[in-house]
Amino acid sequence: xxxxxxxxxxxxxxxxxxxxxxxxxxxxxxxxxxxxxxxxxxxxxxxxxxxxxxxxxxxxxxxxxxxxxxxxxxxxxxxxxxxxxxxxxxxxxxxxxxxxxxxxxxxxxxxx
Amino acid sequence: xxxxxxxxxxxxxxxxxxxxxxxxxxxxxxxxxxxxxxxxxxxxxxxxxxxxxxxxxxxxxxxxxxxxxxxxxxxxxxxxxxxxxxxxxxxxxxxxxxxxxxxxxxxxxxxx
DNA sequence: TTGACATATTCCCATATAGGAATATATATT
DNA sequence: AATATATATTCCTATATGGGAATATGTCAA
Numbered sequence: 182x183x184x185x186x187x188x189x190x191x192x193x194x195x196x197x198x199x200x201x202x203x204x205x206x207x208x209x210x211x212x213x214x215x216x217x218x219x220x221x222x223x224x225x226x227x228x229x230x231x232x233x234x235x236x237x238x239x240x241x242x243x244x245x246x247x248x249x250x251x252x253x254x255x256x257x258x259x260x261x262x263x264x265x266x267x268x269x270x271x272x273x274x275x276x277x278x279x280x281x282x283x284x285x286x287x288x289x290x291x292x293x
Numbered sequence: 294x295x296x297x298x299x300x301x302x303x304x305x306x307x308x309x310x311x312x313x314x315x316x317x318x319x320x321x322x323x324x325x326x327x328x329x330x331x332x333x334x335x336x337x338x339x340x341x342x343x344x345x346x347x348x349x350x351x352x353x354x355x356x357x358x359x360x361x362x363x364x365x366x367x368x369x370x371x372x373x374x375x376x377x378x379x380x381x382x383x384x385x386x387x388x389x390x391x392x393x394x395x396x397x398x399x400x401x402x403x404x405x
Numbered sequence: 406t407t408g409a410c411a412t413a414t415t416c417c418c419a420t421a422t423a424g425g426a427a428t429a430t431a432t433a434t435t
Numbered sequence: 436a437a438t439a440t441a442t443a444t445t446c447c448t449a450t451a452t453g454g455g456a457a458t459a460t461g462t463c464a465a
Contacts, residue, residue, distance in 0.1 A: 182419075182420075182452085182453045182454050182455095183418095183419065183420035183421050183422085183451085183452055183453065183454095184296065184299075184308075184309075184420080184421065184422075184451075184452045184453070185308070185309065185310070185421090185452095185453090186420095186421065186422085187296075187421080187422070187423095192307060192308045192313070193308045195304060195308075196296075196297070196304045196305045196307075196308040197296075197297065197423085198297070198304075199423090201304070201377065204381075205380070208380070208381060208384055209384070213441085213442095214441070214442055214443090215440095215441065215442085223424090224424075224425075224426095225441085225442070225443090226424080226425080226426085226427095226442090226443075226444080227423075227424060227425085228442095229442060229443050229444080230423080230424085230443085230444085231423090232442095232443095233443080233444090245431095245432090247432065247433070247441090248431065248432045248433060248440065248441045248442075249432095249441065249442085250441080250442065250443095254381070254384065255388075256381045256382075256384035256385035256387075256388055257385050257388060259378050259381045259385065260378075260385055262374065262378045263375065263378035263379065263381070263382065265313065266371050266372075266374045266375035266378060267375065268317070268320070269316075269320060269366070269368045269371045269375070270368075270375065272320055272321065272366065272368035273368035273369050273371070273372055275368075276367075276368055276369060294422090294423045294424050294425095294449075294450075295421085295422060295423065295424095295448095295449065295450035295451055295452090296421075296422045296423065296450080296451065296452080297423090297451090298450095298451065298452090299451080299452075299453095309452095309453085311453090325411085325412095326411070326412055326413090327410095327411065327412085335454090336454075336455070336456095337411085337412070337413090338412090338413075338414080338454080338455080338456085338457095339453075339454060339455085340412095341412060341413050341414080342413085342414085342453075342454085343453090344412095344413095345413080345414090357461095357462095359411090359462065359463070360410065360411045360412075360461065360462045360463060361411065361412085361462095362411080362412065362413095
């Protein structure tokens with residue numbers, strides 16, 4: 182079997198750096214495809230294709246304005262990612278604490 | 294160009310469902326490859342290969358115990374994902390508020 | 406040393422990319 | 436209608452995948 186399609190879910194869609202960049206650019210203001218092309222320095226067809234993927238998984242919304250397409254990030258689509266990572270939050274806090282404790286124990290040894 | 298390697302970063306590694314499952318299983322207790330095979334119902338070579346990817350990006354740590362390999366999740370590796378998604382947190386809270394407001398406005402219309 | 410057990414690696418293949426180039430579609434303008 | 440502008444899609448190709456099957460490696464036990 183091959184890798185899962187990029188349009189399978191938000192996790193797969195967001196694996197690509199360009200698409201993460203796009204989502205950030207569209208997070209707090211609508212933007213045109215042309216705007217994105219300018220800001221990312223990527224060819225227009227590439228941008229359109231990435232936007233297609235993001236649309237398919239519901240990570241962006243579009244509306245037309247004349248011959249321009251106005252895209253914006255649909256933050257709700259990112260929420261599942263946030264929640265999945267949150268389940269590990271306690272864990273890394275814990276692990277960092279242990280690392281800190283060890284470091285302090287080491288320090289104490291140094292002092293003696 | 295093809296898709297970026299799964300070992301490029303945590304984003305790519307975590308795109309695969311199996312690997313997310315593995316990380317959850319190894320989050321709060323060390324486990325053996327065999328344990329994972331049993332819990333996931335996946336062939337051993339598959340599990341080993343997924344673990345290899347997770348190791349390469351630093352999402353799991355291993356230690357040997359006789360002929361068993363004990364794996365555990367390295368939560369710190371997931372943190373970048375959490376932080377990236379956090380930048381959208383305000384946004385979805387905001388968008389949900391707007392949706393709610395619209396719903397309430399609709400309701401008001403109904404009452405009249 | 407030999408055999409059993411646990412895990413890792415290799416080989417094979419169908420599949421899906423991402424980007425580049427070319428082209429199609431849609432809308433505005435004259 | 437003809438042209439220009441904005442965006443989307445198609446075709447191409449090198450590349451990496453995930454799973455299955457087979458095999459290699461490593462460690463313990465007798």
